[in-house]
Amino acid sequence: SQTIHQWPATLVQPVGSPLSLECTVEGTSNPNLYWYRQAAGRGLQLLFYSVGIGQISSEVPQNLSASRPQDRQFILSSKKLLLSDSGFYLCAWGGLAGGGGEQFFGPGTRLTVL
Amino acid sequence: GENVEQHPSTLSVQEGDSAVIKCTYSDSASNYFPWYKQELGKGPQLIIDIRSNVGEKKDQRIAVTLNKTAKHFSLHITETQPEDSAVYFCAASKGSARQLTFGSGTQLTVLP
Numbered sequence: 001s002q003t004i005h006q007w008p009a010t011l012v013q014p015v016g017s018p019l020s021l022e023c024t025v026e027g028t029s030n031p032n033l034y035w036y037r038q039a040a041g042r043g044l045q046l047l048f049y050s051v052g053i054g055q056i057s058s059e060v061p062q063n064l065s066a067s068r069p070q071d072r073q074f075i076l077s078s079k080k081l082l083l084s085d086s087g088f089y090l091c092a093w094g095g096l097a098g099g100g101g102e103q104f105f106g107p108g109t110r111l112t113v114l
Numbered sequence: 115g116e117n118v119e120q121h122p123s124t125l126s127v128q129e130g131d132s133a134v135i136k137c138t139y140s141d142s143a144s145n146y147f148p149w150y151k152q153e154l155g156k157g158p159q160l161i162i163d164i165r166s167n168v169g170e171k172k173d174q175r176i177a178v179t180l181n182k183t184a185k186h187f188s189l190h191i192t193e194t195q196p197e198d199s200a201v202y203f204c205a206a207s208k209g210s211a212r213q214l215t216f217g218s219g220t221q222l223t224v225l226p
Contacts, residue, residue: 012153042201042219046160049212090157096211100165101146103209103214105157 002027006106007092013113019064019078021109024090026072032095033074034103035066038088050074052093075087116141118206120217127194132164135220137204138186144206148214149178152201162189192219194224 003026013019025031035047035077042088048066056066063082074091088110094103117140126135139147145166150158164171164178164187171178176196180187191198201221205214 018212042152042203042221044203044216046213076211092157101212101214102148102160102163103151104160106157109156 002093002104004091004093004104004106005114006071006089006109008106008109010110011112013081013111014027014082015083015113019076019081019085019111021076021089021091021111023074023094023106024072028072028093030071031093033068033102034092034094035074036090036092036105038090038108040087042103046092048076081113082111086111116144116206117213118204118215118217120167120204122220123218124221124223126225128195130223131194131196133189133191133198133224135189135195135202135204135222136186137206137217138184139206140212141206141208142182142185143208146207147178148205149169149176149189150205152170152203154200154221155157158203164218166181166215194222195200196224196226198222199224 014048032051034049037045050056051066064078088108089105090108092103096102120137130146147213148163152158162173162176163177166182175192177190201219203219204217
């Protein structure tokens with residue numbers, strides 16, 4: 001079966017510091033990978049998605065970036081965090097063989113920028 | 115692009131009663147409609163989904179109905195229990211697309 005991991009689970013960072021969040025998927029090959037942010041409240045905002053190694057699509061202009069160095073690894077980064085970057089960051093995978101658009105979410109990383 | 119609206123934003127029901135959450139979508143080409151449950155501090159969990167070639171799907175106490183003509187779909191939870199309390203999201207996508215468009219979420223509270 002497939003599993004998705006995210007770390008760290010929680011993170012407190014000062015404004016202006018760098019960021020690196022990691023997501024890995026097990027039990028599947030060539031998944032579509034997604035980064036979402038969930039700010040206070042409930043909405044899910046798609047930040048980036050990737051259909052393959054080195055292929056990144058950005059949905060929202062911001063000071064964040066994403067990379068996919070390996071098939072099942074997706075990294076969210078920032079060179080300098082802003083207060084507005086605080087939120088709950090969710091990684092998801094999709095592209096289930098024979099599926100029709102399902103996405104499966106990881107446990108999330110709670111980021112607080114002070 | 116696709117737009118998904120979800121109502122209500124909050125819903126409180128007594129334990130044992132039924133709960134219904136409704137979503138409408140704008141793109142008639144959308145053909146995949148999942149529902150997610152998100153408990154506090156956790157990632158959303160896919161609980162049921164429906165494709166446009168069926169009108170209803172059930173899984174124990176939960177069911178989803180789809181009206182393609184009216185472009186709306188609904189989540190029905192029967193015999194609600196306190197553990198059903200969570201935020202529920204609907205979403206829509208086209209089969210060939212890689213992205214889901216999410217509704218804004220419904221906070222369901224089941225009162226004991």
